Amino acid sequence: KAGVTQTPRYLIKTRGQQVTLSCSPISGHRSVSWYQQTPGQGLQFLFEYFSETQRNKGNFPGRFSGRQFSNSRSEMNVSTLELGDSALYLCASSGELNEQFFGPGTRLTVL
Amino acid sequence: AQSVTQPDIHITVSEGASLELRCNYSYGATPYLFWYVQSPGQGLQLLLKYFSGDTLVQGIKGFEAEFKRSQSSFNLRKPSVHWSDAAEYFCAHLSGGYQKVTFGTGTKLQVIP
Numbered sequence: 001k002a003g004v005t006q007t008p009r010y011l012i013k014t015r016g017q018q019v020t021l022s023c024s025p026i027s028g029h030r031s032v033s034w035y036q037q038t039p040g041q042g043l044q045f046l047f048e049y050f051s052e053t054q055r056n057k058g059n060f061p062g063r064f065s066g067r068q069f070s071n072s073r074s075e076m077n078v079s080t081l082e083l084g085d086s087a088l089y090l091c092a093s094s095g096e097l098n099e100q101f102f103g104p105g106t107r108l109t110v111l
Numbered sequence: 112a113q114s115v116t117q118p119d120i121h122i123t124v125s126e127g128a129s130l131e132l133r134c135n136y137s138y139g140a141t142p143y144l145f146w147y148v149q150s151p152g153q154g155l156q157l158l159l160k161y162f163s164g165d166t167l168v169q170g171i172k173g174f175e176a177e178f179k180r181s182q183s184s185f186n187l188r189k190p191s192v193h194w195s196d197a198a199e200y201f202c203a204h205l206s207g208g209y210q211k212v213t214f215g216t217g218t219k220l221q222v223i224p
């Protein structure tokens with residue numbers, strides 16, 4: 001099976017812009033979770049989607065949003081980018097066994 | 112709220128030496144526990160997991176971990192470290208129900224020849 005894929009791998013934006021990141025889960029997996037990883041805050045949970053519904057949400061401002069499509073692919077959007085949003089954004093998919101498989105991440109740099 | 116603590120930020124071991132990375136969790140019920148490894152600029156790779164049953168679990172790359180409820184610990188071990196094991200290791204806990212995973216702050220492993 002192909003693993004979790006994330007696009008793009010690298011992204012450079014300026015403050016105030018918005019960005020959309022994409023994640024394609026492992027075939028058959030219906031749950032997709034998003035995490036933000038920074039040197040200062042570590043790995044923080046953003047949200048989790050299952051069958052197009054957000055089931056869980058972390059403590060991030062409303063500028064961070066996501067959605068999931070009927071084919072389980074997911075997107076996350078960050079509006080009005082701030083310098084502090086520079087991070088590695090990781091997506092993970094999971095099946096019935098509660099194991100999360102991670103993609104390579106999208107490195108976002110906000111200038 | 113549940114938390115995961117990795118008390119060692121950085122560990123250096125010699126190649127061929129044994130390794131133990133510490134992890135403590137705070138949660139009442141039996142948790143789902145994981146160890147992940149991350150190489151620089153990469154995503155996380157699952158090393159092993161504990162859900163229930165045998166408290167000593169075997170993982171990939173020669174790693175194992177032991178769940179000790181009395182100590183709220185889930186320490187990762189490897190009898191002989193290889194230079195390729197240099198990476199950052201994360202302990203994680205999955206709360207019951209949905210897929211919300213809490214990660215520890217990570218331990219960076221350096222392997223010296």
